[in-house]
Amino acid sequence: MRRLIELLSELYPKWWRERYGPEFDALIEDERATARVALNVLSGAFWMRMRTLLGGSPRDSRILGTLTKNWWLLALSGGIQAIISALYLIMQSEPTPLSFHAWNSMLVVLGRLGLTAGACVIMAALLASRNGKCWLLVLNGSALVVLGVIELGLTRFGVRFWTVAMLVILMAASTGVLELRMAQMLRKKGRYPGTWILSLTSAISVGFVLPFLALALRWIKIEPGSHTDLLWLGVYFAFSAVSMFTSALRLHTAPALS
Amino acid sequence: MTADPSLLVLASLSAGDKHGYAMMDDIEEFTGVRLGPGTLYGAITRLEERGWIRPVASLDRRKPYAITAAGVAQLKEEIGALERLVKSTSRRLKQA
Numbered sequence: 001m002r003r004l005i006e007l008l009s010e011l012y013p014k015w016w017r018e019r020y021g022p023e024f025d026a027l028i029e030d031e032r033a034t035a036r037v038a039l040n041v042l043s044g045a046f047w048m049r050m051r052t053l054l055g056g057s058p059r060d061s062r063i064l065g066t067l068t069k070n071w072w073l074l075a076l077s078g079g080i081q082a083i084i085s086a087l088y089l090i091m092q093s094e095p096t097p098l099s100f101h102a103w104n105s106m107l108v109v110l111g112r113l114g115l116t117a118g119a120c121v122i123m124a125a126l127l128a129s130r131n132g133k134c135w136l137l138v139l140n141g142s143a144l145v146v147l148g149v150i151e152l153g154l155t156r157f158g159v160r161f162w163t164v165a166m167l168v169i170l171m172a173a174s175t176g177v178l179e180l181r182m183a184q185m186l187r188k189k190g191r192y193p194g195t196w197i198l199s200l201t202s203a204i205s206v207g208f209v210l211p212f213l214a215l216a217l218r219w220i221k222i223e224p225g226s227h228t229d230l231l232w233l234g235v236y237f238a239f240s241a242v243s244m245f246t247s248a249l250r251l252h253t254a255p256a257l258s
Numbered sequence: 259m260t261a262d263p264s265l266l267v268l269a270s271l272s273a274g275d276k277h278g279y280a281m282m283d284d285i286e287e288f289t290g291v292r293l294g295p296g297t298l299y300g301a302i303t304r305l306e307e308r309g310w311i312r313p314v315a316s317l318d319r320r321k322p323y324a325i326t327a328a329g330v331a332q333l334k335e336e337i338g339a340l341e342r343l344v345k346s347t348s349r350r351l352k353q354a
Binding site: 015016020022023024025026027028030031036037039040041042043045047048 | 262275278279294295296297298300302303318319320322325
């Protein structure tokens with residue numbers, strides 16, 4: 001029975017084991033090993049896992065603290081992504097095809113903007129973070145940086161839309177998961193009443209995965225000369241800009257988090 | 259007797275610093291209920307996060323905890339609420 005209780009105590013989340021593991025193990029050694037104790041340890045591990053899942057670990061608090069400090073970088077990235085969106089939509093809506101020179105110039109601008117926006121997101125995740133680095137946001141920013149590099153490189157070599165779509169899927173999914181966790185954490189802390197907006201943007205963000213997957217797998221056909229891909233990219237970046245602004249403002253209005 | 263485990267831990271620590279096993283013994287002595295390890299450490303986790311208890315430096319694996327000033331204030335508030343409940347319920351029972 002004692003061995004079973006020791007095994008059950010391993011079911012606690014990693015952060016909890018790191019903080020309380022040795023003293024909890026000592027307590028289990030001292031306590032009589034009964035079925036009731038085993039059940040109690042199992043239910044304790046279950047509730048601690050649920051709590052962690054809902055954004056209740058100290059690490060989540062530290063991550064939120066990092067993002068709160070760096071909210072302005074997210075807002076800046078949101079602003080740049082709004083410009084990226086506008087450029088995609090302008091390119092898509094041009095009645096006559098852009099000249100080769102104009103097209104290349106646009107790609108260079110888009111590439112530079114993508115690199116800058118991505119760098120802002122990565123810095124927001126890492127700057128002054130101590131132990132609260134936000135790796136989901138690093139993933140998001142890295143995808144944006146890679147997209148920027150691809151756009152700069154497009155003037156020299158071709159890239160299939162599949163690659164671009166996969167990068168957007170990575171960005172949309174990471175933003176969606178992060179916003180959901182932020183909403184849960186802020187709700188749990190009772191710091192801000194408008195967290196439902198974060199939940200909504202999280203759902204929409206994850207929703208963008210589907211059309212881009214359909215585009216990548218050619219379930220949605222891109223007719224030659226239609227620039228449907230540019231339209232979708234423009235719409236996604238418009239949403240991403242709004243989403244970044246929303247997150248930045250929510251974080252800015254919850255300054256007591258640390 | 260049933261009560262919030264967090265309140266029981268605060269009540270136990272109000273009489274002095276204790277490690278987990280000592281808290282379980284103490285709580286059993288004044289309530290007749292023995293908390294399980296999972297319940298006790300769930301309460302300790304919550305109380306420490308809220309700043310109502312703090313770990314005391316120790317070389318032993320059995321880490322003792324102490325109640326903080328904020329924890330004492332919280333305990334007083336909860337005891338006050340319980341006293342009001344006891345008084346009003348006693349009055350109602352007398353009238354019944």
